[in-house]
Amino acid sequence: MSYCTATYRIYDDKANFHKKAESIAIGMTVGSWTELPEAKREKMKQHLGQVLDVQVHEPENAQAGERYGDVTIAYPDINFSKDIPALLVTVFGKISMDGKIKLMQLGVSDAFASHFPGPKFGIQGVRDLLGVPNRPLLMSIFKSVIGLNASELREQFLRQALGGVDLIKDDEILFENELTPIEKRVEVCIRAAEEASKETGKKLLYATNLTGPTSRLHEQARKAIDAGANALLFNVLSYGYDVLHELSKDPEISVPIMAHPALAGAYYPSPYHGISASVLLGQLMRLAGADLVLFPSPYGSVTMPREENMGIKEQLLTSALSVKQSMPVPSAGIHPGLVPLILQDFGTDVIVNAGGGIHGHPMGTEAGGRAFVQAIEAAQQGVSLSDYALAHPELASALQLWGGEK
Amino acid sequence: MSYCTATYRIYDDKANFHKKAESIAIGMTVGSWTELPEAKREKMKQHLGQVLDVQVHEPENAQAGERYGDVTIAYPDINFSKDIPALLVTVFGKISMDGKIKLMQLGVSDAFASHFPGPKFGIQGVRDLLGVPNRPLLMSIFKSVIGLNASELREQFLRQALGGVDLIKDDEILFENELTPIEKRVEVCIRAAEEASKETGKKLLYATNLTGPTSRLHEQARKAIDAGANALLFNVLSYGYDVLHELSKDPEISVPIMAHPALAGAYYPSPYHGISASVLLGQLMRLAGADLVLFPSPYGSVTMPREENMGIKEQLLTSALSVKQSMPVPSAGIHPGLVPLILQDFGTDVIVNAGGGIHGHPMGTEAGGRAFVQAIEAAQQGVSLSDYALAHPELASALQLWGGEK
Incomplete structure (x- = not known):
C-alpha cells in the first residue's frame, strides 16, 4: 500500500484530537467505517485513511485559543489521480473549511512523485x-x-x-x-x-x-x-x-x-x-x-x-x-x-x-x-x-x- | 479611462492608512511617481492607480490589533490583460504578502467584464x-x-x-x-x-x-x-x-x-x-x-x-x-x-x-x-x-x- 500524508495544525480549546484525527481519516476517504458490514470493510480497507500521528500541544495555563493538535493522516494513493489538484482536494478540500485548520506538511509517496518529472534544469x-x-x-x-x-x-x-x-x-x-x-x-x-x-x-x-x-x-x-x-x-x-x-x-x-x-x-x-x-x-x-x-x-x-x-x-x-x-x-x-x-x-x-x-x-x-x-x-x-x-x-x-x- | 477596483482591509495599530493607500496605488501600478519628471508623468498618468476611498476604523480604547483601515484602490484596465489571473496578480499579487491585509471586494469595469460570457445556463x-x-x-x-x-x-x-x-x-x-x-x-x-x-x-x-x-x-x-x-x-x-x-x-x-x-x-x-x-x-x-x-x-x-x-x-x-x-x-x-x-x-x-x-x-x-x-x-x-x-x-x-x- 502506498500513501501520501498530510499534517495539519488544528486549533481547538476542547477537541479530542485523536477523535478528530479518526474522523478526518475516515471522512476524507471512505466516508464511514464503523457502520460498514464486515465484508464491505475488507474491500474498503485499501481505501481507508490512517491516523499516523497526533501531537497535542496544551501549554500549562493555556489561554483560550492557544491549544492545538498536530495531526498526520495517510491517504491511500489508490483514492486519487496522480496530479496536484487531486492531491490538494483529497487532503485539504473540504476540511480546509472546517474550523481553525492549517495544512502544515505534505508527504508524497514515491508512486505519486514518479508522475512528476520536476524541474527540467x-x-x-x-x-x-x-x-x-x-x-x-x-x-x-x-x-x-x-x-x-x-x-x-x-x-x-x-x-x-x-x-x-x-x-x-x-x-x-x-x-x-x-x-x-x-x-x-x-x-x-x-x-x-x-x-x-x-x-x-x-x-x-x-x-x-x-x-x-x-x-x-x-x-x-x-x-x-x-x-x-x-x-x-x-x-x-x-x-x-x-x-x-x-x-x-x-x-x-x-x-x-x-x-x-x-x-x-x-x-x-x-x-x-x-x-x-x-x-x-x-x-x-x-x-x-x-x-x-x-x-x-x-x-x-x-x-x-x-x-x-x-x-x-x-x-x-x-x-x-x-x-x-x-x-x-x-x-x-x-x-x-x-x-x-x-x-x-x-x-x-x-x-x-x-x-x-x-x-x-x-x-x-x-x-x-x-x-x-x-x-x-x-x-x-x-x-x-x-x-x-x-x-x-x-x-x-x-x-x-x-x-x-x- | 476604465478601472477595476479592489477594497482591502488592513490591520495596523499605527499606519497612516492614507499614505499606505497612496503607496499601494503607486507601487502596484507605475512603481514610482513623485520622482518622475513632469513629461514622464503626463505619459504615465493613464497607468497610475487611484485612491478611491480610505475608511479608518479606530474604536475608542482600541486594544492592540483592533485598528484597521478599509482602503479602495482603482487600477487602470490598461495595465493588465482581461483575464482573472492578471486581475488577481495586479490587485493582490505582491501586497497579499505585505502584512495583515485581506482582499474584501472587487469591482470589475464593464470593459473587463465584457471579456467574460459568464454562466452559459x-x-x-x-x-x-x-x-x-x-x-x-x-x-x-x-x-x-x-x-x-x-x-x-x-x-x-x-x-x-x-x-x-x-x-x-x-x-x-x-x-x-x-x-x-x-x-x-x-x-x-x-x-x-x-x-x-x-x-x-x-x-x-x-x-x-x-x-x-x-x-x-x-x-x-x-x-x-x-x-x-x-x-x-x-x-x-x-x-x-x-x-x-x-x-x-x-x-x-x-x-x-x-x-x-x-x-x-x-x-x-x-x-x-x-x-x-x-x-x-x-x-x-x-x-x-x-x-x-x-x-x-x-x-x-x-x-x-x-x-x-x-x-x-x-x-x-x-x-x-x-x-x-x-x-x-x-x-x-x-x-x-x-x-x-x-x-x-x-x-x-x-x-x-x-x-x-x-x-x-x-x-x-x-x-x-x-x-x-x-x-x-x-x-x-x-x-x-x-x-x-x-x-x-x-x-x-x-x-x-x-x-x-x-
Whole structure:
C-alpha cells in the first residue's frame, strides 16, 4: 500500500484530537467505517485513511485559543489521480473549511512523485546555462515597467545587464500589452544581453513574464522561445500548480521556469488557516517543475519569518524528493549589505535578487549591480564588506546608504 | 479611462492608512511617481492607480490589533490583460504578502467584464433544463463512493433519484479511477436517472466530477457529454478560475457547470489574510462562468457566518454584473427542518443540498429525498413543517431525528 500524508495544525480549546484525527481519516476517504458490514470493510480497507500521528500541544495555563493538535493522516494513493489538484482536494478540500485548520506538511509517496518529472534544469542546469559552477547568482528586477515602450525597456535592461548580474526578471505585473508584447520584449532584451555580454564577459538569463489565457500559455512560451527567450517567469498561484506542471514537462519549453509567489500571502501567513509557506512555495513548486522559486525574504520590507524561509529552502533542496533541486530566490528588501547574511542562511546555492537595491543605488543602476557583484566577491573571499569597500566605491556607496552586515 | 477596483482591509495599530493607500496605488501600478519628471508623468498618468476611498476604523480604547483601515484602490484596465489571473496578480499579487491585509471586494469595469460570457445556463437555464420554473431545487450528494463499482454507484444513484431530487452530484473526492471512469459513471447514472424519471415524473441533472490534467479537461468533459452527462462538477480552486472560464466558454461543453468550494478554507476564514468569501465563491465564480456554486452554509457543521453567505448570494445574483445569475447552493449540515430557514435567507432561487440529511434518514435514502420534497412543498404552501408532517411520515421522521425550524 502506498500513501501520501498530510499534517495539519488544528486549533481547538476542547477537541479530542485523536477523535478528530479518526474522523478526518475516515471522512476524507471512505466516508464511514464503523457502520460498514464486515465484508464491505475488507474491500474498503485499501481505501481507508490512517491516523499516523497526533501531537497535542496544551501549554500549562493555556489561554483560550492557544491549544492545538498536530495531526498526520495517510491517504491511500489508490483514492486519487496522480496530479496536484487531486492531491490538494483529497487532503485539504473540504476540511480546509472546517474550523481553525492549517495544512502544515505534505508527504508524497514515491508512486505519486514518479508522475512528476520536476524541474527540467534545476540548480545545476541553471548554473550550466550561465557557466557559473559555484558562486551565488545575482538577479536584478525590472522596475516601473508599465507604460514603457520597447526602447525604454531595452535601455533599462542594458543598464542592469552592464552591472554584471546573471539574471534579469520581468516585473510580474507586466502582462501582454501592445507596447511590449512578449516576442518584442524578448527580442530587444536578448539583443541587449548580447551587447552587455561583450563588455561583462558574462552570460545572462532573462525571465520574461508568461501571461494570458491558460490554453494559450504553451503557444506563448514557444513564441517567446522562438524569439530567443532563455527563461520564463510565471505567476503560478494565479493559474494553479497543474498549469506549471504541464508547462514544465512540455519538451518544447526548453528554458528554465521561474515561479513568482504573487498571491501567496492569501494562503500562508495566518497561523490558523491556509497552507504553510514550505508546502506552498517549496515542495509543490518544486514538484510542479519550477527551476527557480521566488519567496519573500526575512530581511526586508515584505517579510516572512526566517524559520519559514528555511522551511522553503529545505523543500527546494531535500533529497527526499528525487527530482532536481530548485534554486531558492529570497526576495524583497535586499541590498548589498545583506549578502553575507543571505549566504549564511542559504549557502552558495541561492540567487541574490534585488530591485530597489540595484536601481536605487546613488551612482545608478549599473553601479547598483556592481555593488552586489563586489559584495558577493567579498563574501566568497571571506573578506568583510567594509574592508572590501575600501577599494570598491560602488560597494562603499551602497553600504553607506543601506548599511552593512547586521 | 476604465478601472477595476479592489477594497482591502488592513490591520495596523499605527499606519497612516492614507499614505499606505497612496503607496499601494503607486507601487502596484507605475512603481514610482513623485520622482518622475513632469513629461514622464503626463505619459504615465493613464497607468497610475487611484485612491478611491480610505475608511479608518479606530474604536475608542482600541486594544492592540483592533485598528484597521478599509482602503479602495482603482487600477487602470490598461495595465493588465482581461483575464482573472492578471486581475488577481495586479490587485493582490505582491501586497497579499505585505502584512495583515485581506482582499474584501472587487469591482470589475464593464470593459473587463465584457471579456467574460459568464454562466452559459445560469439560474434560468438550469430551471429550463429541469422544467421547474419557480420552486427551490433539491440536490442530493453521493456518499462514500470511493471504492464503489459501477453497479454499486448505480444503486446509490437510483435510490437518491427515486426520492425525487432534481440534481445529484458526485463526491468531489471521486477522481478518475478504474472502477468508475467518467464515461462509465455517466452512462450508468444517466440510465438510472431515466429509469427513476418514469416513476417520479421528474427530470434530473447529474453533476459528474471533472478531474485530471488541465490540458485534458475539455476532452474529458466532451467524453462525459458524449456519454450522456447533463452537468459537470468542478473543483475550481484547485485548478484556477481561468480554467473554469475556458471550460465554461467552450461551446462544446453544452451542460451546466457546478463549482465546488474545495480548498476555499485556505483563503476566506481569516479576518487578517486571504480573500473574502463573497469575492472567492461569489463574484469570481460567476464571472468565470459557474452555473451553480456550492459554499459552506451557516446552518451546519462546516459553517460560514450568515453575513458572509449573504455576501456570496449578493454576488451570485447582483445586476451589477451583466452576465447570467449563478444558482446559490449553501451546503453542509442541511436537514429538512432547515428548509424554511434556507428559503427565508435565500428565497426561491436556491438549491437545497443534502448528503447526510438524505442518506441518514431513518427510513433510507429514498425516504430522505422525499422528506426534503415534502419540506419544500410545505414551505411553498406556507404550512409549518410540523403541520405538514402530520400527513407525511418521511418528513415526520426527519423532524424527529434532526429537529424542526429553529
